[in-house]
Amino acid sequence: MGFQMAKDEFNLLLKKLGKSNRIFAPKLYKGAGKFSDTDLVAYGEINYIDDIIFDTKTSFSAKEIVFPINQTMFYFTEEEYREPAIDERGIIIFLRACDIHAFKRLDAIFLENGPYKDNYYEKLRKKVKFFLMECAESFSSCFCVSMNTNRTEEYSVFVRKENDTVFCQVKDNDFLSVFNHYGMTCKDPVPDFVSDNTIQVKIPSDISEKLYNSSMWDEYNQRCIACGRCNISCPTCSCFTVQDIFYRDNPASGERQRVWAGCLIDGFTEMAGGHGFRQSKGDRMRFKAMHKIYDFRRRFGFDMCVGCGRCDDVCPEYISFPGIINKVYETSTEGGE
Amino acid sequence: MAVNVYAPHRAKILNINRQTEIDYTFTLEADVKPLNGQFLEVSVPRVGECPISVSDFGEGYLELTIRRVGKVTNFIHDLKVGDSLFIRGPYGKGFPLAAFLGKRLIIAAGGTGLAPVKSVINNFCRNPGDIDKLDLLAGFKTPADVLFKAELQEWSKKFNVQVTVDKGDSSWSGRVGLITNLVKELTIENTDNTRVIIVGPPLMMKFTALEFINKSIPEKNIWFSFERKMCCGIGKCGHCKIDNTYVCLEGPVINYVQAKRLID
Ligand SMILES: Cc1cc2nc3c(=O)[nH]c(=O)nc-3n(C[C@H](O)[C@H](O)[C@H](O)COP(=O)(O)OP(=O)(O)OC[C@H]3O[C@@H](n4cnc5c(N)ncnc54)[C@H](O)[C@@H]3O)c2cc1C
Ligand code: SF4
Ligand code: SF4
Ligand code: FES
Secondary structure, X not given: OEEEEEHHHHHHHHHHHHHHEEEEEXXXXXXXXXXXXXXXXXXXXXXXXXXXXXXXXXXXXXXXXXXXXXXXXXXXXXXXXXXOOOXXXXXXXXXXXXXXXXXXXXXXXXXXXXXXXXXXXXXHHOXXXXXXXXXXXXXXXXXXXXXXXXXXXXXXXXXXXXXXXXXXXXXXHHHXXXXXXXXEEEOOOOOOOOOOOOOOOOOXXXXXXXXXXXXXXXXXXXXXXXXXXXHHHOOOOOOEXXXXXEEOOEEEEEEEEEEEOOOOOOOOOOXXXXXXXXXXXXXXXXXXXXXXXXXXXXXXXXXXXXXXXXXXXXXXXXXXXXXXXXXXXXXXXXXOO | OOOOOOOOEEEEEEEEEEOOOXXXXXXXXXXXXXXXXXEEEEEEOOOEEEEEEEEEEEOOEEEEEEEOOOHHHHHHHOOOOOOEEEEEEEEOEOOOHHHHOOOEEEEEEEHHHHHHHHHHHHHHHHOHHHOOEEEEEEEEOOHHHOOOHHHHHHHHHHOEXXXXXXXXXXXXXXXXOOHHHHHHHOOOOOHHHEEEEEEOOHHHHHHHHHHHHHOOOOHHHEEEEOOOOXXXXXXXXXXXXXXXXXXXXXXXXXXXXHHOOOOO
C-alpha cells in the first residue's frame, strides 16, 4: 500500500511510532570522524526525518542495535546472578538492501548455528522491523550486485524522501493501522535497487587446499596491522569474547559481559600456555576471507559477505577485500576451474 | 520465556584431589549426564568462564581435572570443599563408544589429555567384556606431572598401561621418551579391528597419528580430541572455528579423516 505525505506529517507519524518503538537510522555525528574536523555517519536514534542521512553509507553497520559492542550478560551479587532487563519497545531500523541481507547472516549464526539459540540476540532481534532506504546509485566501494544482495523484499516499509514529500510503501500490515492516519494513499512507490557497481568480484564455487598455502597471503603479513577495523565495521562479523569484571567499590559484585572480537586482532585464538593459531596476519586474512566467501556458505548455503565495502572504507592500510576475493578466484581457477 | 543457554548452575564441590602441584580433580554435586569426552563451561562469577572436559561422572556427581594456568583456573584452585563452581553444558561431541565395542582400543594421551578419556577407560574397566583389549599409552613431562596415579595402578591390573615421561629423575624407574616410541613398539595384528584415541597438544596428536598410520591403522579408526580457545561452547562466539568446523559443536572429538583436512 502506498502513502504520500509532507515531511511535517511524516514527523508526526515518527512521533506516533516512537511511542512504542525506538527508531534507528543513519545519523550525523559532527566532528566524530576518523580525522579531526570530519563528521561520522553512524546509527543512532532519530526523531525527525531530517535527522536521517539518506545519501551517505554509515561507517559502522546497524548490527550493534541487536548485538551491542559490549553487552552485559549477567549481574552477579554475592549469592545470585541476574539477567539485565531490556527495553520493551519495538525497534525500527532504516537501512539498505545489503544491510537487511546482513541480518540474515547474523540470524544464521546466532539462531541457527548449533542446537541452541542465542537468547540475548533473539530477544532484541524479535523486536526489529526494517524500513528500507534505497540507493540512488552505488557507492564507490560497494560490490553488492556480485554478492546478490543489491535487492530485497524483506522489509516492512520502504521510505523515499523527495524534497519536502515522503513516499512510503507499507508491506507489513502491522503498520497499516498507523499509516492510515497520515497523508494520503498513492500508487505504491517502487524502490530503486542498484543494478551495477564499479567493483565486481568473482567467487569460486569450490576452493582447493592449494589456496591455503598460496603465496597470495604473504603480502598481508606486512600490510595488515591487525587493527581489526574491518571486523568492527563489518555488518556480518559476529564473533565475541566473554569476560567477567568485578566492581572496584564492591568486589563481591560484578558482571559477565560479552564484547566484540575480531579474527584479525591479536589473541583471537590464544589459549592457556600461550598456544595460538594463525600468528601471521596473512593466515588471519586467509581465515577471514574463507569465512566470508566459502566456509559460511558450506554451512548455510549462502555467502556471508554482503559486499557493503565497509571493510575497504575503514582500512588504514588501503587493503581491498574485493581485491582479495578476486585473487582467491584467480588462484583457485588457475588451470581451469 | 526461553531459558538462557548462557546461564550457569551452581554445583557444590564435594571433594578435591590434588593430583599434582598444578592439577586438581574436583568432584561436583551435579545431575548432569554427559557423554564421555564432552566438556562443560565452568565459571566463577566475577572472575570468568572456561571450557573443561568432564573427566568422570556417575549418579549425582561429576569430576573435573583442572590445571592451574591463569585467571579462572588459579581462582578455582583456591576453592575449598563446600564451595561452589558454576557450570553449564555438557557440550560438544563425545567419543563414539559404540564404535569401540568388541574392538582393540588404543588410547594415547599426553598430559591433561588423560582427563577427557578417563571416563572412557573407567567405563571399559567396569565392563571389560565390551572390548577385545585396551592399551593406554600415557605421556607426561616429568614424574611430578603424572596424573591419576591411583587409577593408573587400577587400570594396569586389567589393561596394558604404559607410562612415559619426557624427562625422568632419580625417583623414576619407568620409561623416558615420547609417546610415539611407545606406539612404535606396539604389536598390532588386526589393524582393521583396532580403534585409536589420541588426546594431547596439537603436535603430539599429529605425530602420534602418523605413527599409527605407519602401522597401517586405517585413518577412519583414529579419533582426536581438540582444544581451542572457546568463549561460548555453543557455536556463537567464533573463536573455536577451523575452516567450516566449529570445534565446540562438531568436536572436541573429531575423526582423523576430518581432522587431517582442518587448516587453522
Ligand atoms: C574442549 C576443551 C576441554 C578442556 N579441558 C580441560 C581440562 O579438562 N582440564 C584443564 O585443566 N584444562 C582444560 N582445557 C583448557 C582450559 O580451558 C584452559 O586452561 C582455561 O581456559 C584457562 O583459563 P584461565 O582463565 O585459567 O587462563 P587465562 O588467564 O585465560 O590464560 C592462561 C594463560 O594463557 C596465556 N594467555 C592467555 N591469553 C593470552 C594472551 N592474550 N596473550 C598471551 N598469552 C595469553 C597466558 O600464558 C596465561 O597465563 C580445555 C579446553 C578446551 C577447549
Ligand atoms: S567483508 Fe567487507 S564487504 Fe563483506 S560484508 Fe563485511 S564489511 Fe561488507
Ligand atoms: S582494517 Fe586493514 S589493517 Fe586493520 S585488521 Fe583489517 S585488513 Fe588489517
Ligand atoms: S566456543 Fe564459541 S563458537 Fe565454539
